[in-house]
Amino acid sequence: MKRYRQLAPVMISDFTVERWHHPVHNHNHYELIYIKSGKGWHTIDGGRIAYKAGDVFLLGPEEAHAFDVQARTRFIYLKFTDQFIHRQGAAATPGVQSLEYLIKRRDAHLAGFTLPVADRRTVDAIFGVVSSLQQDVAGAEPIVWTQVLALAMILQRNLPELVAATKPARDMQAMFCYIHKYIYAPGKLRAGVMATHFHTTADYIGPYFKRHAGVTLREYIREYRGGLIRKRIASGQYSLKSIAVEFGLTDESHVRKLAL
Incomplete structure (x- = not known):
């Protein structure tokens, strides 16, 4: 399986495609992926789920994935490493704790996030800010970090609580x-x-x-x-x-x- 390696602590990309050009792969970093427009299928660790405009995915290094684009799709990617997470601000915040929790919630990685209307508007605005920073990501790292924390808190509050079951x-x-x-x-x-x-x-x-x-x-x-x-x-x-x-x-x- 192909493995993509990222050396920079954080990278941003905003692109539109009619066909997905990458094989199933994993990577050495985390990815927050926003579907700005379009629809299709997202394969994650062998499971296949539909995606549409407004959906968000968080993937870790352990997940293998690829997209199957059915309608012209605009993706906004925010990719970051452990180094990026742990070299930021000196004060712990609820956002850091939310991000650490999301990273461990692999069930959320495999299903993605479908958000209510109000949160979709907020997330769309945040990814708009993220996209605007892609020309000078290194110089804008503190601003990118605040967007990651805001996204983490929004995504966590939309996670269902897991309760004990029979299995x-x-x-x-x-x-x-x-x-x-x-x-x-x-x-x-x-x-x-x-x-x-x-x-x-x-x-x-x-x-x-x-x-x-x-x-x-x-x-x-x-x-x-x-x-x-x-x-x-x-x-x-x-x-x-x-x-x-x-x-x-x-x-x-x-x-x-x-x-x-």
Whole structure:
């Protein structure tokens, strides 16, 4: 399978085609794709879904995809790397947390986003700003970043909440999404609180998670939180104090311990 590699932290492209010219491929970056006009089919990891004007897709490096254009289509692409995410502003914002959550919600990657009318207007305006910046993307990185955060918050609020189901795979997907959403709120990740949310007991949820995930609930939460913290520290944009506040930790020594 072809793999596209992007060296620049962020790139923007706005183009119109009558036929798609790329094979099924994946890449080393994230892509926010806006369908400005047109219609057709989008193949993502073997699944095929229809697209139309106003639709938005978020793809990560792990997804393989291609388009089948049925009617002349204008695409606006915003492509960015992990480097772009973690070298931006020093202060954590809800937008950063929304983006991190969206990146982990692979079910949303596979289905795309269909937005209500009001949000469609806002998203269309945001991608208009994005397109206008493509001639000097490097010089406009802070402006591009604010557009990414705005899009992340709009897309997250349009995601359905995943709830436990009868199948273990769906149960685990719901639990993972819950953890990713509340990773900044330790109180929400206590076994008793999670058990109440998933209509079970504190004694049951831990063994259930270990049986199906292969690691304990505490280990998974610790590793996921530690990974996010390590990225913040590596960026040089966050103080230990600000990280502790963002993740609801007691002090900076706790941050250092989790980053090991």
